[in-house]
Amino acid sequence: MCNILEIIKSRRSIRKFRPNPIPRELIEKILEAARWAPSAHNAQPWRFVVIRDYQMKLKLAKAMAEAWRRDLIKDGVSIDQISRLIEESVRVFTSAPVLIVVCLTMENMHRYPDERRNKVEYIMAVQSVAAAIQNILLSAHALGLGVCWKCAPLFCPDVVRYVLKIPHNIDPQAILIIGYPYEKPKPPSRLSLENIVHYETWN
Ligand SMILES: Cc1cc2nc3c(=O)[nH]c(=O)nc-3n(C[C@H](O)[C@H](O)[C@H](O)COP(=O)(O)O)c2cc1C
Numbered sequence: 609m610c611n612i613l614e615i616i617k618s619r620r621s622i623r624k625f626r627p628n629p630i631p632r633e634l635i636e637k638i639l640e641a642a643r644w645a646p647s648a649h650n651a652q653p654w655r656f657v658v659i660r661d662y663q664m665k666l667k668l669a670k671a672m673a674e675a676w677r678r679d680l681i682k683d684g685v686s687i688d689q690i691s692r693l694i695e696e697s698v699r700v701f702t703s704a705p706v707l708i709v710v711c712l713t714m715e716n717m718h719r720y721p722d723e724r725r726n727k728v729e730y731i732m733a734v735q736s737v738a739a740a741i742q743n744i745l746l747s748a749h750a751l752g753l754g755v756c757w758k759c760a761p762l763f764c765p766d767v768v769r770y771v772l773k774i775p776h777n778i779d780p781q782a783i784l785i786i787g788y789p790y791e792k793p794k795p796p797s798r799l800s801l802e803n804i805v806h807y808e809t810w811n
Contacts, residue, residue: 615750620795622754625698625787630661630705632753638786639708641747645740648732651716654740657709657772662702668709668771669701676765686774697760704785708744709761712737712779737781744784754789757782 639656647653659665673694680690701707717729739759748755761768763779768780 612746616718616745617795619745619749620754620755620793621789622789622791623756623785624752624790625704625754625785626790627703628788630753634753635706635708635786636767637751638744638753639649640659641743644704645736645743647736647739648729649718649734650718651733653713653717654737655711655713655714655732655778657711657774657788659709659772660705660709665702665704667766669698670762670773672701672760672765673695675767676689676760697780700769701758701783701785703787705720705787706785708786709768709774709780710737710741710782710784711774713777715777718742729786732780741782741784748786751789754788755784756793757784759804 635658639658640655642654646652671767676697677690677694680693685693712733714730714733717733718725720726720729744759745755746792759782761783765780768774769776769778772780774780
């Protein structure tokens, strides 16, 4: 395996895939990487729904697209533009050989009598789930797979729960679209360290 820093830097969000199926053992390897992410209280608040079936991908993609359509109509976007966006969205989700819906559970997180600390717990769970997602992105890349992290479920959690029969107390956080890359995107620019790092104090 390459150097971890090379893996981190050369990973790109991949949105175009070859149609080749992904062997189950590779999916299990990246889920295994997710399982070893750090988590607050070691609560491991991540849960995963793996979707390989085309009809299920289509059902989910269409349901999310309809939710998006409702938002876009409210935003005043033109019908033609909405149709283009929706069509492309369904195409992207259905063209990936595998989707992983990443969910959050508060089951093993702490509970407090006050709202302030419960909100902090929720943020810790979100951060833990994000760490698991990053492990998936990096391990998939190391194994020759491409992934894009899609935030769509955050905008329509009930729709995702309904289609996938996810319990009401589990929160869909992201969909990872996964496959063998059919593109090699140029690295999007990054802010320089000067722009983002402060030593000792902010000034
Ligand atoms: C929380 C989060 C949500 C994202 N949501 C989307 C998304 O909905 N659609 C998409 O195409 N990319 C999404 N991305 C991918 C980013 O656009 C991408 O990481 C960024 O442009 C940098 O490109 P790179 O991943 O190739 O370095 C998301 C990334 C993160 C971390």
